[in-house]
Amino acid sequence: MFKRKYTDSELLDAVYSRDSKLIKYIMQLVWEQVSNIVMENSGTKEDAMQVMQEAFIAIYSKKEKPILVSKFSTYFIAICKNLWHFELRKRKVTPVYQMLTDEIPELESEIHEKELFEKRRRLYLKYFNKIQKVCQDVLRLVAIGFTNEHITTELAFSSVAYTKNRKSMCNKKLLEMIKADPEYKELKYGL
């Protein structure tokens, strides 16, 4: 009655080549399951669509094309499921930079100095992208508000003590690199 339209390899290639027609086809292929899990786990249809789009980005941003050991749809759905569960965990925490607003100057007021802040932001990211991948992962989770216990679980570290140590070392390394850049000395006066 029906014929299979595309192979798994074709579907995977379509993500890398950003083939609109096949990307839409993939959406149709997995929408039933993705919307089901998101909407039955505190999400909306819009969340489901967002998760699906992030899954495309997650695959596309991989430097090496993955070797599929399952159907493409299974692989894609598994990514969506992980992304949604991560999003739910994220929603339970408060980003750390939002804390302490009563004790230090408001970040918002600084952000209004858009141009200068943008330059500093680029500088921070320049070095953030240079530190180890594991350090990036740790600091990203710290920044969005995950506790040491959550980070330990999320990144499968051996202990909370290890996480604390790693977090501190990664942060120190990043700040040192930023401060050592001559550009920082110029930009910091905007702080």
Add this chain to the structure above:
Amino acid sequence: MDYDKKILQLFTNELDPLHRAELKAELVNNEGLKEDVKLQQEVLYTIANHEEDYSDFRKQLKDIGNEFITEEDSKKSSFKINYWLAAASVVVVIGLGSYLGLLRDANYTGNQAFVEYYSPYGADLTVRGGEQSGSFNMAFELYHSGDMNNAIEAFNELREENEELAGFFTGLCYLELGEIKEAKNELEATRNIAIFYEEQVKWYLALCHLKLEEYKDAELLLTQIMTSNNKYAKEAKDILAKLDS
């Protein structure tokens, strides 16, 4: 003193009250420290709000997604439980006879549980349109309309591309046809690969075991369902209680 560590702990709320007060006091007059706190805050803000820059691809995905959702919204028709689902399911007819017979028995049986708790999946499913989704549409429409034999064939054709969806719905079709062993085999196979329909597969598989009076298997699944707090948890708990009594 490792100020970097302390400052980070200030943000992550890990400083004890004493050290926190000390740091706050020092912040008042120490410009260098103030600068470091600000730097830490900005770095954390930057990291938390940083997304890999694939803005052009994101825009493309957003456009495709909007088109997809618009098509879905314009063509979907809410699926109401059809008469075939409500009235004359072969399984229910068969089961009902047994159920009525067993009402005279004090023991609550698997067959009785099946009759009481089985209902077809998908009362709120939607049927979508669009050129690309012809095969999906057709399979769901066949299922919705009660044409189970053709629905099985249609879902089978989708197996290569989405084996979980195909396996789950094929199992449901067999259930509707009253072919419980076939349904069980299909759902058991699907359970191994189930990601999104995991809960549903377990539930309908448990009902198959009940119908076939395979109590140990049913009990195991029902216990898993009950402890997972999913939408079938209450029913699972009820059945286990009734079977125990």
